[in-house]
Amino acid sequence: MTSTSLSVLDLVPVRTGQTSAEAISASLALADTADRLGFRRYWFAEHHNMPAVASTTPPVLIAAAATRTSRIRLGSGGVMLPNHAPLIVAEQFAALEAIAPGRIDLGLGRAPGSDPVITQLLRGSGTTSDVEQFPRHVQDITALLGGDGATVRFTSGGEYTVRSTPAATGAPEVWLLGSSDYSAQLAASLGLPYVFANHFSGQGLERALDLYRGGYQPSEQHPEPVTFLTVNAVAAPTSEEAEERALPQLRMMARLRLNKPLEALETVEQALAAEPDAATTQVVEAARSRWFVGTGASVAAEVREFAARYGIDEVMLSPVAASYDAEPRDAAPGRAQTLELVAASL
Numbered sequence: 001m002t003s004t005s006l007s008v009l010d011l012v013p014v015r016t017g018q019t020s021a022e023a024i025s026a027s028l029a030l031a032d033t034a035d036r037l038g039f040r041r042y043w044f045a046e047h048h049n050m051p052a053v054a055s056t057t058p059p060v061l062i063a064a065a066a067t068r069t070s071r072i073r074l075g076s077g078g079v080m081l082p083n084h085a086p087l088i089v090a091e092q093f094a095a096l097e098a099i100a101p102g103r104i105d106l107g108l109g110r111a112p113g114s115d116p117v118i119t120q121l122l123r124g125s126g127t128t129s130d131v132e133q134f135p136r137h138v139q140d141i142t143a144l145l146g147g148d149g150a151t152v153r154f155t156s157g158g159e160y161t162v163r164s165t166p167a168a169t170g171a172p173e174v175w176l177l178g179s180s181d182y183s184a185q186l187a188a189s190l191g192l193p194y195v196f197a198n199h200f201s202g203q204g205l206e207r208a209l210d211l212y213r214g215g216y217q218p219s220e221q222h223p224e225p226v227t228f229l230t231v232n233a234v235a236a237p238t239s240e241e242a243e244e245r246a247l248p249q250l251r252m253m254a255r256l257r258l259n260k261p262l263e264a265l266e267t268v269e270q271a272l273a274a275e276p277d278a279a280t281t282q283v284v285e286a287a288r289s290r291w292f293v294g295t296g297a298s299v300a301a302e303v304r305e306f307a308a309r310y311g312i313d314e315v316m317l318s319p320v321a322a323s324y325d326a327e328p329r330d331a332a333p334g335r336a337q338t339l340e341l342v343a344a345s346l
Helices: 020-037 058-066 086-099 116-122 131-145 181-190 205-214 239-257 268-273 278-288 296-310 333-345
Strands: 005-010 041-044 073-080 104-109 150-153 159-162 173-178 194-196 227-235 292-294 314-319
Touching (some): 005 333, 020 333, 041 058, 058 086, 073 086, 086 104, 131 150, 194 205, 227 239, 239 268, 239 278, 239 292, 314 333
Parallel strands (some): 005 314, 194 227, 227 314
């Protein structure tokens, strides 16, 4: 690696004909590959009830990846906090820190990660948090993860100490994730590391970074602002192959943007055979203009230029290379190839 480090964001994609078990097996093998190649961190996203996405429970996937890796940092990109009680999140990640000391990141977001029906089901117990309480719940989690825990003060008098784990020797690093001014300003005010979800949005990046860096309030753990950015990437031996492997995910993005029914991720052959309408083509072309797609050397050059433009030393790749029909369902050759080629050229 050079001065620009690479990391991975994984949504655990599920292709046509693939089971959840096969998709997860492929992602765990990819985490092992990233560890071997020297990537800095590997994060799992949280999404619910999506036919093409199996990353529903980041803590479970992180624990599984911890058994397969030895060096790389593992984390959530992110836990969608309004879906969960803060104490549960703190307990889960304190346990992960005990499993893989010094290697756990807790990325927190405030989006639901699904549609309104699933959001209601996730909050059906009445114990989960809500968006309005997000800033306070972020602070609750950071306190719970500390050695002294958090203190509950009763209105009638008295205090009650709560800890996320009985005898912590370390704590996960907490990050705020987002794609808006709100998240950038909150991370700055709390003195927390911040990640702009550039792979998903791409809009408002410069303003978000300016707000975060310009308004940053130093904290004990982070006296200076800390940030990196995410990008969608596909690398292959030829540009033609890279474009083909990118197409299924681009078409999936179009279905999402156009509120069309979602389905399992197409194979390359299925995507090439499809007849797109004008609206789909427009979304695909707009998204493709922001993705890094090409040979290992060309994608690595884009990564270097991107890092220099925004003053960052780390780029998190979301390897969105799809599979061909004949490729094994319990592996992700295109995604592994992307990591290998970019790492070798950076």
